[in-house]
Amino acid sequence: DVRMTQSPSSLSASVGDRVTITCQASQDIKNYLNWYQQKPGKAPKLLIYDASNLETGVPSRFSGSGSRTDFTFTINSLQPEDIATYYCQQYNNLPITFGQGTRLEIK
Amino acid sequence: EVQLVESGGGLVQPGGSLRLSCAASGFTFYNYAMNWVRQPPGKGLEWVSAISGYGGSTFYADSVRGRFTISRDNSKNTLFLQMNFLGAEDTAIYYCARSRDGYSFDYWGQGTLVPVSS
Numbered sequence: 001d002v003r004m005t006q007s008p009s010s011l012s013a014s015v016g017d018r019v020t021i022t023c024q025a026s027q028d029i030k031n032y033l034n035w036y037q038q039k040p041g042k043a044p045k046l047l048i049y050d051a052s053n054l055e056t057g058v059p060s061r062f063s064g065s066g067s068r069t070d071f072t073f074t075i076n077s078l079q080p081e082d083i084a085t086y087y088c089q090q091y092n093n094l095p096i097t098f099g100q101g102t103r104l105e106i107k
Numbered sequence: 108e109v110q111l112v113e114s115g116g117g118l119v120q121p122g123g124s125l126r127l128s129c130a131a132s133g134f135t136f137y138n139y140a141m142n143w144v145r146q147p148p149g150k151g152l153e154w155v156s157a158i159s160g161y162g163g164s165t166f167y168a169d170s171v172r173g174r175f176t177i178s179r180d181n182s183k184n185t186l187f188l189q190m191n192f193l194g195a196e197d198t199a200i201y202y203c204a205r206s207r208d209g210y211s212f213d214y215w216g217q218g219t220l221v222p223v224s225s
Contacts, residue, residue, distance in 0.1 A: 036212075044144075049208070087152055096154035098153070098154070
């Protein structure tokens with residue numbers, strides 16, 4: 001199975017900050033990497049697909065980059081509504097695997 | 108508007124069985140592969156199973172293979188997950204999710220909770 005290692009597991013930032021989360025795959029997954037946002041009590045929401053493509057309707061302050069084994073998710077100018085847990089997910093190989101999640105809090 | 112609505116969750120005893128359903132609307136159901144993804148309370152996401160649009164191909168996580176069966180009824184726009192020999196480790200919120208372009212989960216249901224306990 002492809003192991004997805006996210007870091008950090010949690011982070012605290014201020015409104016307006018730039019926030020970066022990384023995700024490392026245990027093997028080459030090309031660009032088959034998605035990012036999801038999950039707010040408490042809600043289902044996950046797809047934000048970024050294929051490593052760097054912004055899902056329709058998602059604000060442009062969210063972005064993703066990377067390929068093969070190393071990926072980055074960025075929120076430019078953090079907003080209060082961005083408080084959530086973020087997950088990376090690979091789909092180059094079955095089984096589909098997710099990172100362990102990054103819990104984002106506001107300072 | 109795309110909608111996915113799960114049902115069938117509830118308390119089940121260890122060793123028991125349960126059948127989850129996911130009613131889909133707002134899109135051409137048979138054109139999309141569908142998935143089940145679960146989340147133990149307070150923990151991360153785990154992909155469980157997938158089924159192709161016409162149901163001819165199914166895939167499972169090792170943790171559920173041989174115990175869970177995914178199926179779909181395209182005439183009723185409904186996805187199912189038959190879960191047998193349930194154990195405490197299966198306690199989770201179960202989400203159905205639509206696949207787009209491989210396994211990008213672009214729509215999710217609200218989830219249904221399955222606690223396994225005596």
